[in-house]
Amino acid sequence: MAEIDPAAVAQVATAARAARVASRRLALLTRADKDAALKALADALDAATDRIVAANAEDLERGRASGMTQGLLDRLALDPARVAAVARALRDVAALPDPVGEVVRGSTLANGLQLRQVRVPMGVVGMVYEARPNVTVDAAGLGLKSGNAVILRGGSAAEATNRALVDVLREALAAQGLPADAVTLLEGGRDAVRALLTARGLVDLIIPRGGAGLIQTVVTESTVPVIETGVGNCHVYVDAAADLDKALAIAVNSKVHRPSVCNAAESLLVHEAVAADFLPKVLAELSGAGVVLHTDDASGGLAERAGVPHERATDEDWATEYLALEMSVRVVPDLDTAMEHIRTFGSGHTEAIVTEDRAAARRFTQEVDAAVVMVNASTRFTDGGEFGFGAEIGISTQKLHARGPMALPELTTTKWVVEGDGQVRS
Amino acid sequence: MAEIDPAAVAQVATAARAARVASRRLALLTRADKDAALKALADALDAATDRIVAANAEDLERGRASGMTQGLLDRLALDPARVAAVARALRDVAALPDPVGEVVRGSTLANGLQLRQVRVPMGVVGMVYEARPNVTVDAAGLGLKSGNAVILRGGSAAEATNRALVDVLREALAAQGLPADAVTLLEGGRDAVRALLTARGLVDLIIPRGGAGLIQTVVTESTVPVIETGVGNCHVYVDAAADLDKALAIAVNSKVHRPSVCNAAESLLVHEAVAADFLPKVLAELSGAGVVLHTDDASGGLAERAGVPHERATDEDWATEYLALEMSVRVVPDLDTAMEHIRTFGSGHTEAIVTEDRAAARRFTQEVDAAVVMVNASTRFTDGGEFGFGAEIGISTQKLHARGPMALPELTTTKWVVEGDGQVRS
The missing domain is CATH 3.40.605.10 (Aldehyde Dehydrogenase; Chain A, domain 1)
Incomplete structure (x- = not known):
């Protein structure tokens, strides 16, 4: 230098x-x-x-x-x-x-x-x-x-x-x-x-x-x-045991409420057991809100059948903090794969699971390494004002x-x- | 590099x-x-x-x-x-x-x-x-x-x-x-x-x-x-209102109890009001314990009259962490000068005041910027074991x-x- x-x-x-x-x-x-x-x-x-x-x-x-x-x-x-x-x-x-x-x-x-x-x-x-x-x-x-x-x-x-x-x-x-x-x-x-x-x-x-x-x-x-502070490649994981109404509201709110900020979600992971039921609805709603969808094979197939516009996700997509109306979408076979995906691509900011299964929630909150882990809540809540601190100087993504x-x-x-x-x- | x-x-x-x-x-x-x-x-x-x-x-x-x-x-x-x-x-x-x-x-x-x-x-x-x-x-x-x-x-x-x-x-x-x-x-x-x-x-x-x-x-x-962790240029300041028996015990213990460690004192600052009374005693005892004394003019004069061996302190002495049986000694006109000295040369590890004056103790503990500030106690107490933590991985001298x-x-x-x-x- x-x-x-x-x-x-x-x-x-x-x-x-x-x-x-x-x-x-x-x-x-x-x-x-x-x-x-x-x-x-x-x-x-x-x-x-x-x-x-x-x-x-x-x-x-x-x-x-x-x-x-x-x-x-x-x-x-x-x-x-x-x-x-x-x-x-x-x-x-x-x-x-x-x-x-x-x-x-x-x-x-x-x-x-x-x-x-x-x-x-x-x-x-x-x-x-x-x-x-x-x-x-x-x-x-x-x-x-x-x-x-x-x-x-x-x-x-x-x-x-x-x-x-x-x-x-x-x-x-x-x-x-x-x-x-x-x-x-x-x-x-x-x-x-x-x-x-x-x-x-x-x-x-x-x-x-x-x-x-x-x-x-x-x-x-x-x-x-x-x-x-602040780099947030945040995920919403919709578990097999999710309440799909909550999941729809949380996925959409996490992505579209204010897409330009660090606590907006960038990636949607969906358990294969609920993919056929959940994805057509959520993808249509996201797309309707103007979100460009970057899908894997399984979610792309469901989007296709539902007539929802989508692009094929690249490896780069999983790592991208769009800060915009774009979202990557992947179907996962189980909780472990979801957590492995988050471990690989997450930035340690906010990670959310939607589930009614106590054991899945417990594993997710214990095993996912991030500043904030959410159960059944929008990633947008990671905020000093929302947490009741009255002010915020930033959101730390480091451990020290x-x-x-x-x-x-x-x-x-x-x-x-x-x-x-x-x-x-x- | x-x-x-x-x-x-x-x-x-x-x-x-x-x-x-x-x-x-x-x-x-x-x-x-x-x-x-x-x-x-x-x-x-x-x-x-x-x-x-x-x-x-x-x-x-x-x-x-x-x-x-x-x-x-x-x-x-x-x-x-x-x-x-x-x-x-x-x-x-x-x-x-x-x-x-x-x-x-x-x-x-x-x-x-x-x-x-x-x-x-x-x-x-x-x-x-x-x-x-x-x-x-x-x-x-x-x-x-x-x-x-x-x-x-x-x-x-x-x-x-x-x-x-x-x-x-x-x-x-x-x-x-x-x-x-x-x-x-x-x-x-x-x-x-x-x-x-x-x-x-x-x-x-x-x-x-x-x-x-x-x-x-x-x-x-x-x-x-x-x-x-661990760099400790620690001071003992003996105030005008010090109990001189406590001051003697604390100054000697802080220096000679285990001179090779970071919480040992390296510098003794003495208020001029008690210098003539206190310094001949403490310098004789330190010297008797094998401590090489690096004195300023005033303390050197008192050492001379008391027949205690001493060397003239250089600017470098004030900044030195001896980690050995050596100590720098200075007479100061007031608490402010003592705190200014500590601000200039201290390493932010442990600083001690000996005083019976509440106002002096309050100012010292508020205004001295260090990991640990002691009132009427040996600097040697800065230690995870002594603090009751049961174990210690080090002593942090940083603020984060x-x-x-x-x-x-x-x-x-x-x-x-x-x-x-x-x-x-x-």
């Missing part, structure tokens, strides 16, 4: 050191201080609506000129209603419990030492993400609530919007007597990102949020600890530190506090 | 895939199965004492011939009593609670979905460590109890011993009808280690255990997630996943199990 531009390294080091100093103040704030600050930030965003919408118009203009798709333009757009929603999200974060200071466990040892493991902020957290500008404010808010300083690197498409948002947040922080460096926007080219990813010792954690390409780059290049939807506690680490009265080891 | 020998990559991939297959069996074992297996492994080690001691004699012979120090030879040596202790440690692990299956949290959502977050094994864990052969058996035992397959890479000095130990363990596993690949010894040169560190996707976690050099290498080269002494729960991850009755998102 080419060496990183020393100017970028210096820029990141300066920003990270300032963030570190800010993080030490943030770590000592009470919940009342932080909640008041979050509300002040929300008010400041509301008051700056025109300025933010104007900055966003520049980004939209640039996006249109460069031929950005309508879908991406929609994700990028901020009108006054969306700015209000972004501000409201900060007030929602204020209403959440403060993870910092929570005593996770504790005990008194035989020698009288009093141990407690206490949640404390990570310190400085870097976020690298793509277009949606609401992530900028969400990350700043979750960072502040969890006592962390954040260094934000949004996509270049949202550059002007992100700059306006962060300026407003920094001004509001300063007006509250809080360190503006609690929130920093990292500008500059690709080398600035590379410098952030290698700022080991200066940055405590990097969270990438975006497509598979972005996440792969961050994981490969980073020497700072990373929490991988956090797995599944991540919220405030996942942005903290712990510290052991040991209090004695002169104890020494003998 | 030079490319890794493809033969080493293939060797590690084969071993890791076999370990993965084994790990799937281990993940499903009941606690009763695992405890019975641990006891059988202990019995097998006892029965193989002669074979193990003979293999160890080869390593000792080679060590002596290559001029290994007496200290290292001692660490390497296994006599029948030590083999018995190693076997006993496995029985102790059998007596510990099983972390797998523990429900960490859970709830029922408004829509009736039942959520629970359950501890599950990591999968395949790699351990890279230095001379002491008991680590081989400890890691295998903790791995088995936590449902993980382990790939062990010990130091070359203990090669014959480790091979004998792992052969005995694998034979005993097979005799129990369990997969021998639950425990694999990684042999081969440096490229085998590099292949292990880069076996991303095949290995879930790497834990290095050893000196700063080993840990630095692993952290730098690994693309597999790593838990950093585990911080401080690590035992069985830290060798697990979690999985969300979500059970519904046909719920879909609307």
